[in-house]
Structure formats: structure tokens, C-alpha cells
Amino acid sequence: MVASITIDLQKLTENADKMVSMCAARGVEVLGVTKLVCGMPQVAQAMLEGGVTQLGDSRLENIQRLQRNGVDCPIMLLRIPALSEVNEIVQTINVSLNSELLTITALSNAALRHKRVHDIIIMIELGDRREGVNPEDFIALCDQVAILAGVRIVGIGTNLGCLGGVLPSSKNLGRLVDCAESFEKRYHRKLRYISGGNSSSLGLLMAGQLPGGINHLRIGASLLLGRNALQDAPLPGMHTDVFRLQSEVIEIKKKPSMPEGEIGLDAFGSKPVFENKGMQTRYIVSLGRLDVNPAELRATEHGATIIGASSDHLVLDMTHAQSCQVGGQLEFDMGYPAVLQAMISPYVKKRILVNRSQIDCSDAMPFQEVTQLLSSKRNHAFY
């Protein structure tokens, strides 16, 4: 394939190691989130090697992919379960995040049918207005769940900084701790997890302002991209280039920077605007909007700038950059949405970098996969 995403597993393991120690120093356990990479088992393994002890994903398919490939740590289902999935969930998953009594009741019944108890974390809505029960309804929900024999509440959690972009604060996360305390007082038992959110809570943790009692964070973006999700700044000592996109140069020509002719709409229905920069050395690489949104890429070559892209052609101004030849490769830095889109694009080849050598992965997605068994946690031989 002419476009590929390379994942440097060594760098990811080092990020995980840093993240785990940073959080452990504040009594916080890290759950590594794999949804950005569609539950790619090699990526999960690299997180575990860095000291992450649990994984989580929002999709059942991704979790099953991890399990099929021998990833044997506890794995949480992060998206509130669908009623239609409960049977499969109780058979495959240790812990799920929940907020609906109807679904929890169905999970309980399904678990009893399979002679087991399913562990749940109750999600509490603290302002971001995505999933979760309102704090004032929390205890009432727990009372109703407490009589169900097939489920056990093992923790509470919240999610901020996603739909509403609400910043985690000592105030909203303080309310999570209040909920935990009222639970523990009412039921005379400790909660195993007080899960204070995702990567967006790291800023508070690093500032030493994460309310005491929070012992768990679910981290995807910051672990994988080495960045503080809120300020988009690199995290100290972490790699921000775990993911790189490569693409082949298919045309090199000198062209005027201004289009010629009457201007209508571009391929995507908007009116393009160009600045007159005279003649340019323009490269076309074999990448387009089918693979990734060009606005989320940055060419790593000094002086290279992206002019635009249609479905299959990405055009760069290379006038002030070092040149290569047709057939050469250009590399791009990627943000969260770019990685996400490239991971799900069947046109982008997935490659992993292990001990500085690149290895192609035959598959991209949970559905297309040729199953390969991991022989053991620390064994890379199967690559």
C-alpha cells in the first residue's frame, strides 16, 4: 500500500511507564484505553509492558479482538452497554460502566443465567452532559441495583471533557468523591474504583489538585500521543511521535500557486481561497480525505506545508523544503482525529516498529483480522 501508519511500540511502552509512575505517585491506577487503535493487540501489549495493569475499550468488538489475541489482563467496557449486548458482555467482560437500571437489570439476569456475577461501575454525570446518573439520583439507583443478585457495584466513575468540553476541577471531581463517601457510609463497604475520568484529568493530577480518594483514571489519548489533552502540550518526558503517517510522492512539478480559470466549488463543496506566492514546487502524495483529514496532519519535513487535499491527492508546497524524488516518502505528525481516521481507513497500511525494524500487520480492523496468538505477555516472537 502507498500510505501507512507506523506505531513505535518502544516509545509507547516508555510513555506507559512514565504515565503509570506519575499516577502511582498520587495513588492513581491507570487503565489504558485502546479504542483509538481499534483494540490493536500489539498496542495493548506495549501498554502492559509499560506497567499498565488494566485495559478498557468502548467497543465490544475491540475487546474481543484483544482477548482472541491472548491479552489476558482485566478489560473494562467503557461505553454504556447496549441492552442487546448484555448476554455477550457478561460472558466476555470483567467490568462495565453503567447508568441505566433497565440495562443493569438485564446484565444481572444474563449473569445469573451464566452462573456468574458481573461487576459494574456506576457513572455519574458531573457537568459534561454525556453519560451518567445525576448525583442526586445516585443513591436511589444504587438501592435498586443492590437487590440484583447478578451484578455487584465495584466502583463509581465520571467522564468529563468530552461532549461539553467541561474541564475537570476539584469542584466537579470533589462531587464524585462525595458520592463515593455516601455509598460507603450507606453500604458499609469500600469501593474498589473511584474513576476520575480520562486524559483531561491529568492536568489536575499534575497540579496536585486531584481530590483525594480518586484512585483510577482511564487514559487513552495522553498515553498514545504523549500530550496533555487540554493544552495540547507535550507531557514531560513523553514521546509525541508514537504514530507517524507515511505516504509516497507521486508527482513533483513547479506550478503557479494561484489556480487559473473561473473559480467554482472544490471537490468538497467549498470555495477554495489561495494566496499568491508565485511559482511553487508542488508535491502530490498518495493520501487523501479517504484516509485522513488534511487539517489534522503536519508534514515533518522542515519547510513543507500542506496546501490541501481532495479524496485521494494531498498537495504540498515544498518550495522551501528539502526535495526527494517521485517514489520517495513524506512523513506526517498526527493528532487524535488523524490517528483515529487512519486506523479505520482500510487504505492505510498498519505497521509496527519493534526494535527499530518495521513489521507490517496484515490487518487493520477487528473484523478483518487474521488471528495471531500472543505466546506470552513479554514475548514478541510472533511479530
Ligand SMILES: *Cc1c(COP(=O)(O)O)cnc(C)c1O
Ligand atoms: C474514550 C474514553 C476514555 C479515554 O479518553 P482519552 O481522552 O482517550 O483519555 C475514558 N473513559 C471513557 C468512558 C471513554 O469513552
